[in-house]
Amino acid sequence: MPDLIERDAEEQLVPGIFVLKLERPDGTEGDVLFAPTADLILPITPAQAAMLSEHSGNPSVTKLLVEALTHSTIDTPHDDISDLASYSPTSVALMLTTTCQLRCTYCYADAGNTPSKHLAESVALRAIDFIIGNAIATQRPGVIVHFHGAGEPTLRQTLIETVLDYSRAQCATNKLV
Numbered sequence: 519m520p521d522l523i524e525r526d527a528e529e530q531l532v533p534g535i536f537v538l539k540l541e542r543p544d545g546t547e548g549d550v551l552f553a554p555t556a557d558l559i560l561p562i563t564p565a566q567a568a569m570l571s572e573h574s575g576n577p578s579v580t581k582l583l584v585e586a587l588t589h590s591t592i593d594t595p596h597d598d599i600s601d602l603a604s605y606s607p608t609s610v611a612l613m614l615t616t617t618c619q620l621r622c623t624y625c626y627a628d629a630g631n632t633p634s635k636h637l638a639e640s641v642a643l644r645a646i647d648f649i650i651g652n653a654i655a656t657q658r659p660g661v662i663v664h665f666h667g668a669g670e671p672t673l674r675q676t677l678i679e680t681v682l683d684y685s686r687a688q689c690a691t692n693k694l695v
């Protein structure tokens with residue numbers, strides 16, 4: 519998609535799945551199906567964009583259409599929370615800030631163009647406590663900590679170091695990796 523450079527509009531079909539309308543240098547437009555958490559970015563025709571838009575807000579139909587377009591399976595949000603009682607995650611993705619020094623046209627978070635929000639240190643450390651507690655309770659060997667985009671994580675370098683130091687110390691104390 520190297521010749522599609524200007525984002526003109528976007529439509530969220532369901533949470534996490536978008537159709538972006540991009541403008542080429544010659545002024546013509548192209549549609550792109552974009553699902554950042556599924557590593558999916560796919561140029562689509564105007565007819566395909568219209569079909570997706572027609573079923574916007576319907577997760578099950580959107581899932582079927584996206585799978586038909588991509589010839590692969592894709593996870594979409596669902597309303598079934600019946601299994602949450604036993605949900606004990608041992609990994610966490612921390613979004614440290616919405617601030618970014620770049621303005622990538624494909625940024626799903628529109629980072630840098632929205633009011634800045636920053637993750638509090640206390641919340642980040644509480645999340646680490648939570649996944650370590652889950653690892654202990656479910657007898658799993660360790661935890662995983664991600665620092666996610668939607669803003670430039672390295673702008674919070676001090677918090678990254680604090681979280682990693684705290685995680686390593688808590689893991690060592692509890693014989694986790």
Ligand code: SF4
Pocket residue numbers: 618619620621622624625626627628629630667668669670
């Ligand atoms: S958060 Fe990532 S994708 Fe978004 S503008 Fe910054 S560098 Fe680009």
